[in-house]
Amino acid sequence: MRKTFTVLALFFIGAIFAQETGTIAGKLLDKESNNQPLPFANVIVGGTAKGASTDFDGLYEITGVPVGTYTLLFSFTGYQTVEIPNVVVEADKVAVVDATMGATAAALEEVVIKVVTNREREEALLLEQKNAIQIEQKIGAEELSRKGVSDATAAAAKISGVAKQEGSNKVYVRGLGDRYNSTTLNNLPLPSNDPRYKNISLDLFPTDIIQNLGVSKAFSNNQNGDVGGANININSKVFEGKSGFKVSVSSGVNSQAVENKDFKTIDGANWIGIADHTDPKLTDLTVYAFDDNLAPNKSGIVPLNLGVSLDWGKKYNFGDESSLSMFLVGSFSNGYNYKDGSSINFNNDGTFGSSYTSAEEFDYSNTKVAMGNFKYKINLSNDISYNTFLVHSNSQKVQDYLGTKPDVADTDGELARVVQQTQNQNLLYVNQLISKHEIGKSFDIDLGVSYNLVKNDEPNRKRNIFIINTDEDVTRLASGTPRNNSRYYHNLKEDDLNAKATITRYFGGRAKDENKGKITLAYNFRNTTRDFEAIYFDYNLPSTIVIDPNNLEATLNQAALDNDVFRFTTGFGFGENALDPFTYDANKAMNIAALGVDYKFSEKFYASVGGRFEDVKMEVEWFTNLTNSDRDNGGPLNIDETYFLPSLNLKYNINEKNILRLSASQTYTYPQFKEVAPFVYEGIDYLESGNPELKPSDNYNIDLKWEIYPQSDELISASVFGKQVNDAINRIERISAADRNFTYANLGDATIAGIEIEVKKNIYKNETDDDKSQKLSVGGNATYMYTNLEFKDTDKLEDQGILITGKDSELEGAAPLLINSDITYRSVNDKKEFLATLVFAYQTDKVFSIGSNFNNNIVQKAVANLDFIMERKFNDQIGIKFKATNLLNPKIEQIRDVPQEFVMRSYQRGINFSLGLNYKF
Numbered sequence: 001m002r003k004t005f006t007v008l009a010l011f012f013i014g015a016i017f018a019q020e021t022g023t024i025a026g027k028l029l030d031k032e033s034n035n036q037p038l039p040f041a042n043v044i045v046g047g048t049a050k051g052a053s054t055d056f057d058g059l060y061e062i063t064g065v066p067v068g069t070y071t072l073l074f075s076f077t078g079y080q081t082v083e084i085p086n087v088v089v090e091a092d093k094v095a096v097v098d099a100t101m102g103a104t105a106a107a108l109e110e111v112v113i114k115v116v117t118n119r120e121r122e123e124a125l126l127l128e129q130k131n132a133i134q135i136e137q138k139i140g141a142e143e144l145s146r147k148g149v150s151d152a153t154a155a156a157a158k159i160s161g162v163a164k165q166e167g168s169n170k171v172y173v174r175g176l177g178d179r180y181n182s183t184t185l186n187n188l189p190l191p192s193n194d195p196r197y198k199n200i201s202l203d204l205f206p207t208d209i210i211q212n213l214g215v216s217k218a219f220s221n222n223q224n225g226d227v228g229g230a231n232i233n234i235n236s237k238v239f240e241g242k243s244g245f246k247v248s249v250s251s252g253v254n255s256q257a258v259e260n261k262d263f264k265t266i267d268g269a270n271w272i273g274i275a276d277h278t279d280p281k282l283t284d285l286t287v288y289a290f291d292d293n294l295a296p297n298k299s300g301i302v303p304l305n306l307g308v309s310l311d312w313g314k315k316y317n318f319g320d321e322s323s324l325s326m327f328l329v330g331s332f333s334n335g336y337n338y339k340d341g342s343s344i345n346f347n348n349d350g351t352f353g354s355s356y357t358s359a360e361e362f363d364y365s366n367t368k369v370a371m372g373n374f375k376y377k378i379n380l381s382n383d384i385s386y387n388t389f390l391v392h393s394n395s396q397k398v399q400d401y402l403g404t405k406p407d408v409a410d411t412d413g414e415l416a417r418v419v420q421q422t423q424n425q426n427l428l429y430v431n432q433l434i435s436k437h438e439i440g441k442s443f444d445i446d447l448g449v450s451y452n453l454v455k456n457d458e459p460n461r462k463r464n465i466f467i468i469n470t471d472e473d474v475t476r477l478a479s480g481t482p483r484n485n486s487r488y489y490h491n492l493k494e495d496d497l498n499a500k501a502t503i504t505r506y507f508g509g510r511a512k513d514e515n516k517g518k519i520t521l522a523y524n525f526r527n528t529t530r531d532f533e534a535i536y537f538d539y540n541l542p543s544t545i546v547i548d549p550n551n552l553e554a555t556l557n558q559a560a561l562d563n564d565v566f567r568f569t570t571g572f573g574f575g576e577n578a579l580d581p582f583t584y585d586a587n588k589a590m591n592i593a594a595l596g597v598d599y600k601f602s603e604k605f606y607a608s609v610g611g612r613f614e615d616v617k618m619e620v621e622w623f624t625n626l627t628n629s630d631r632d633n634g635g636p637l638n639i640d641e642t643y644f645l646p647s648l649n650l651k652y653n654i655n656e657k658n659i660l661r662l663s664a665s666q667t668y669t670y671p672q673f674k675e676v677a678p679f680v681y682e683g684i685d686y687l688e689s690g691n692p693e694l695k696p697s698d699n700y701n702i703d704l705k706w707e708i709y710p711q712s713d714e715l716i717s718a719s720v721f722g723k724q725v726n727d728a729i730n731r732i733e734r735i736s737a738a739d740r741n742f743t744y745a746n747l748g749d750a751t752i753a754g755i756e757i758e759v760k761k762n763i764y765k766n767e768t769d770d771d772k773s774q775k776l777s778v779g780g781n782a783t784y785m786y787t788n789l790e791f792k793d794t795d796k797l798e799d800q801g802i803l804i805t806g807k808d809s810e811l812e813g814a815a816p817l818l819i820n821s822d823i824t825y826r827s828v829n830d831k832k833e834f835l836a837t838l839v840f841a842y843q844t845d846k847v848f849s850i851g852s853n854f855n856n857n858i859v860q861k862a863v864a865n866l867d868f869i870m871e872r873k874f875n876d877q878i879g880i881k882f883k884a885t886n887l888l889n890p891k892i893e894q895i896r897d898v899p900q901e902f903v904m905r906s907y908q909r910g911i912n913f914s915l916g917l918n919y920k921f
Contacts, residue, residue, distance in 0.1 A: 031102035160781035175814025176229030218663035221610025252914025268292030273394030303336030334366035341907030356403035482538035490534035780821035
């Protein structure tokens with residue numbers, strides 16, 4: 001009986017206590033952002049251990065608060081702490097307490113820092129993704145650091161449906177390559193730094209200058225219509241952290257490069273990567289004016305990679321609302337890489353073109369970056385910013401191939417050795433002036449103008465072909481074709497001018513609680529002018545000569561030139577016009593008007609409808625020894641098109657954590673300057689030239705996406721997408737006896753369909769207070785694609801020298817299955833932090849080159865990659881970082897798609913190790 005009474009007493013006491021609690025809930029707004037919800041702020045019930053954090057929409061809820069009267073404290077780094085006294089909690093009732101937070105004048109600097117820093121955090125980017133009507137994925141600086149990403153190319157490749165092209169800095173998005181994508185910096189267009197491509201090399205952007213990178217695979221009225229795969233937008237970093245100076249240094253090695261004791265470098269090039277002359281020294285074909293050696297150097301140095309980065313930021317406050325922030329970044333990085341494999345041109349009929357069983361490549365590259373961001377905040381409603389960005393990159397590659405080559409060395413007892421040395425130098429100078437203005441509660445005006453300058457130089461590319469008699473151990477310099485032994489120069493200069501103006505009218509007001517939608521009217525202008533010229537200086541030999549391959553100047557010198565051992569010729573021969581360069585000049589002008597309407601039909605349903613009118617004019621002139629665009633040949637190439645491009649984006653909030661989205665749009669793809677100019681570019685084992693018969697492609701896009709947000713830093717999503725590309729442009733091979741000969745053509749209509757799945761999930765999370773936490777999280781995305789290119793107009797293609805194999809093909813570069821995944825452990829204890837991440841990526845077999853001339857496709861075999869990153873911060877000032885990338889070091893293989901899978905290209909990249917140190921003053 002006593003036990004029964006005790007149990008009943010405890011039950012009633014527990015019930016009484018259970019009834020003596022209530023709940024505090026409400027919403028927190030951000031005064032600095034015009035009363036938008038403020039997420040991730042702390043809400044504490046004074047005198048208790050009860051508290052919560054605000055969610056995406058600024059909402060919070062604190063349950064189980066004992067009955068009583070309390071002071072409620074709202075805090076957020078850099079904001080004035082808000083204390084609300086006399087909050088009465090009654091049993092089984094909810095006390096609703098809404099609040100608005102703002103910054104004090106003294107803390108304004110930290111407020112801006114925190115808001116900006118949030119746009120680098122995964123939680124904040126997920127919040128942007130959740131609130132947006134359009135479909136977009138972003139990866140921020142925090143995630144880039146966690147995954148050990150070094151540049152924008154690698155950053156983009158971490159997003160679902162995006163794959164890096166092996167051996168290039170370009171990416172494929174949902175099976176569509178460079179020409180189908182577009183690149184912007186702070187939402188203003190960027191030009192290409194390479195005459196062969198449409199988009200700028202993303203690896204020119206180190207993560208030091210990236211705040212976040214967004215990939216839009218579904219399109220709307222505010223994006224350029226010349227896109228089919230994705231628009232990749234890089235938002236540059238603005239001032240963050242307390243005023244001060246930060247230094248980071250790192251060093252590392254490539255496992256294959258460091259094992260090579262005689263790492264070859266280009267004579268005449270230098271470690272700092274600034275070419276001392278980009279124009280040819282030779283101005284008289286009878287004078288040997290070159291003072292560098294044709295043979296590469298054997299450096300004998302340890303190929304050690306180095307990185308140095310400096311950044312400085314400061315903010316000046318003028319009253320409560322006005323401020324000037326400055327952020328400067330400078331960096332230098334270099335890298336040595338070595339590959340040894342094979343390169344064999346194998347045909348379906350069993351014959352061989354060039355067949356190099358040994359293909360060595362020695363690569364040295366470096367990048368210098370300087371960036372300045374200056375932002376003047378006039379008041380809470382108006383700001384103006386100036387961004388300047390200078391990148392100078394230099395790559396130096398020595399290719400040393402040994403094997404056989406038709407018409408040079410393809411008989412028993414003979415080998416062909418081809419040595420090609422290529423230095424490529426890029427200069428990108430970006431200037432952007434951007435202003436944002438809020439007028440009253442209902443109008444926004446956004447203005448932007450940019451001038452971009454690109455210079456691309458290939459100074460003094462050297463090429464020599466040797467014939468080795470293995471029986472007599474004699475080496476001769478090949479003759480016959482003058483281009484066998486040559487020097488090559490090219491210079492590209494591109495001026496790119498952009499302007500945009502956008503006016504937005506809000507329905508009901510700008511604040512989220514009042515906003516019913518908006519109407520946007522925009523105008524964009526872009527004018528791009530490119531000047532390109534190139535010249536070959538060929539060592540024209542009447543017959544082969546015995547030579548020392550390590551000391552060519554002992555034979556090829558002024559005396560030999562005077563005695564007719566050889567003579568210099570160019571593409572225009574030896575006569576009066578011999579020193580005239582090959583050229584192509586191009587201009588592209590775009591005038592664009594866009595109109596869009598976003599409307600909130602209910603708290604759950606949103607719609608965005610828009611359209612773009614784009615008028616595009618492109619003109620290309622060229623002059624080579626084979627063809628030119630003068631009036632006798634029909635004049636310059638002109639492509640003049642006007643488009644109306646509709647778009648539709650729908651968003652339905654099933655509930656607080658589930659969102660369904662639909663997007664449909666029409667876009668187009670213009671051929672690029674280089675793709676239409678019939679200028680021949682020669683690689684070590686291939687040729688490439690443009691095709692004036694190209695015409696634009698028409699693209700139709702649809703996406704359906706479901707998103708789940710379990711927590712503020714978690715995401716589960718699934719997408720179904722489809723694309724139809726009519727008159728798809730592809731790179732294709734022409735008939736060639738020896739080296740592979742590529743051009744571009746509208747091969748037919750392409751159909752793409754696929755599924756994407758993305759997961760960001762916490763496995764374990766323990767946050768005891770603001771200074772201590774532990775988290776184990778996993779992330780991953782997978783894309784499965786079906787692609788089919790159905791060939792058409794084969795008779796027209798044959799007239800262009802292209803003979804298609806078969807009736808259809810998968811798209812070039814489209815891996816049917818892409819997988820990216822990572823697992824991260826993070827521990828924070830006061831100011832100390834430890835982070836370890838394992839990152840895995842996998843691509844299945846994919847078409848590297850579409851088959852032609854009775855040859856099947858060339859297929860790149862599946863590749864898996866594994867990286868490990870570990871970081872330790874000892875305090876606010878000092879930290880170290882260790883990276884080991886490409887741990888699996890897979891063999892990269894390209895095979896001719898015949899039953900025996902003959903390997904045409906094979907190599908490994910080696911494992912990269914690096915250790916870095918950073919210090920904040």
